[in-house]
Amino acid sequence: MNDSRLKNIFxxxxxxxxxxxxxxxSQTLNEKGILIFKSFISLNGLKLLQNExxxxxxxxxxxxxxxxxxxxxxDNNFSKNSPRNRIMSTSKKCIPNDLIPNESILxxxxxxxxxxxFFLDLLDKNELHPYEDSLSSININYYDKGDAxxxxxxxxxxxxxxxxxxxxxxxxxxxxxxxxYTNGKENYDLVEKIxxxxxxxxxxDSLEGDLMIFKGNKSIHQVTAVEEGERILVxxxxxxxxxxxxxxxxxxxxFGRIK
Ligand SMILES: [Fe+2]
Numbered sequence: 001m002n003d004s005r006l007k008n009i010f011x012x013x014x015x016x017x018x019x020x021x022x023x024x025x026s027q028t029l030n031e032k033g034i035l036i037f038k039s040f041i042s043l044n045g046l047k048l049l050q051n052e053x054x055x056x057x058x059x060x061x062x063x064x065x066x067x068x069x070x071x072x073x074x075d076n077n078f079s080k081n082s083p084r085n086r087i088m089s090t091s092k093k094c095i096p097n098d099l100i101p102n103e104s105i106l107x108x109x110x111x112x113x114x115x116x117x118f119f120l121d122l123l124d125k126n127e128l129h130p131y132e133d134s135l136s137s138i139n140i141n142y143y144d145k146g147d148a149x150x151x152x153x154x155x156x157x158x159x160x161x162x163x164x165x166x167x168x169x170x171x172x173x174x175x176x177x178x179x180x181y182t183n184g185k186e187n188y189d190l191v192e193k194i195x196x197x198x199x200x201x202x203x204x205d206s207l208e209g210d211l212m213i214f215k216g217n218k219s220i221h222q223v224t225a226v227e228e229g230e231r232i233l234v235x236x237x238x239x240x241x242x243x244x245x246x247x248x249x250x251x252x253x254x255f256g257r258i259k
Contacts, residue, residue: 005108009045011038011209019114022122029122033177033215036204040162040211045105049164052104053095053140053232060093060142061256069152069191069220071250083191088150093142096135096255109162110138110236119238122213123158128238135255136246140164141233143171148225151195153180154216162234166208170227173212174201180218194220 014037029035041049066089068074078084100107109115110130120128130137143149148171176199179190193199201220206212214221223231251258 003108003112005103005105006112008042009048009105009109011040011042011045014040016114019118022118022120023124025122026124029213029215033219034175034202034204035122035213036206037211037213038207039209041164041209043209046164046209048105049162049234050232052100052106053142053164053234056095056099056140057093057142059099060095060140061254062091062093063254063256064089064091065253067150067152069150069195070186071152071155083188083195084186086195088152088195090149090152091147092149093144093147094254095140095142096251097131097138098134100138100140106138106140106234119160125240127240127242129240129242129244131237131239131246132243133245133251133259135251135257135259137237139235139237139254141235143167143223143226143231143233145226145228145230147231149223151191151220151222153218153220156237156239157215157217159214159216160236160238161212162236163206163208163210163212163232164234165230165232166206167226167229167231169229170225171229171231172224173204173206173221174224175204175214175219175221176201178215178218179220191220 025035066087068085069083069088074085116128176190176194179187181187194201204212248258
């Protein structure tokens with residue numbers, strides 16, 4: 001690793017050799033819709049990351065937001081209770097990127113050329129850029145007792161998350177793989193069954209230190225309410241083009257400000 005702060009941060013498996021080729025995981029990601037790199041962060045690294053996150057928590061912004069699973073405007077062509085328009089909710093606390101110190105381990109991981117080239121190779125992208133705005137590239141999300149993330153699709157093709165701290169009960173990630181479209185059309189019937197709890201998705205048991213990559217805009221997902229303990233999840237957010245900002249509305253909702 002060319003950055004001294006990243007020394008001993010990654011788990012034993014994650015050597016320069018490991019990072020040199022991401023494409024060997026691409027097929028699994030395409031087929032299963034999810035990849036979990038177990039113990040991506042070492043125990044030593046986790047301690048540092050948990051300390052960083054704990055220190056920052058007092059500056060976090062608590063949001064309770066309501067939206068539909070498509071994170072888009074209400075569509076008058078559908079009823080209020082339709083899967084298209086039904087209201088989901090999320091409550092969490094969040095630290096935006098501008099409150100994360102430049103020297104922090106999280107920033108070093110995000111900026112690391114070796115990690116980024118691994119993601120490029122794995123996701124088969126030519127470019128990955130940070131958000132243009134100063135808030136949205138790395139986020140630390142805190143879910144305390146009762147906090148949850150309602151069913152939704154993400155905006156970006158892929159979502160990269162790092163579980164920094166796991167709660168002791170609840171807070172489970174559940175998803176339905178690559179089910180969004182049938183014949184190029186939104187699959188509202190299946191979304192309705194999911195929202196009505198008629199079908200169960202894949203529940204992922206992930207542990208502290210695991211890195212998870214999933215197809216966030218094709219696979220509907222939720223995190224069940226935290227029942228005991230605290231869950232801290234970091235998202236590493238990239239764009240395929242430079243100069244992209246997160247929408248002002250999303251920034252307001254999750255950070256309480258736009259800059
Ligand atoms: Fe999401």
